Amino acid sequence: MQFKIGDPVVLPAHGIGHIREIEEKDFSEQGTRLYYKIALSKHSVWIPVEAQEESGLRLVTDKDELNDYRALLKSSPVPLEKNHHRRHLELVSRLKQGSFQIICEVVRDLTAWSWRKPLGQTDTALLQKTRRSLYQEWATAAGVSTTEAIKEIDALLLTARYTETG
16 A cells, blocks of 8 residues: 555554655665655654555554444453463464554453453553553544543443443
């Protein structure tokens, strides 16, 4: 997929940004290559156009798709691996796919897990990082503040909790 200048994008390792430029640069011994310049909140990164898939670069989720993700966040969680080490490896592996759906699923499932038993440090850190990604992309897709996105997502997750225990 070719991105255009101004497109809002997600770069999993960095967060939400916008394509600011597409131009040829000579950053390495490989010679001149075409790069996307992505403006993030505090800095910019250059991603080779031909390496966009490996970097996980993708468009921000479309606003029209958020209803599907609302339903997903309210749905029953998938049981997670009981062994904390295997659970962490599985979740990290899933998150490497970089899709918004996986981010929603991991937040839903880990949040539900935390209702049953306290999360360890590793799970807590992963949940916090994944929630930040979810909140940021949701706010961008919906055109709302991060605070509004947090309120909506947390309410959706609570709906799932009360449906499950109710």
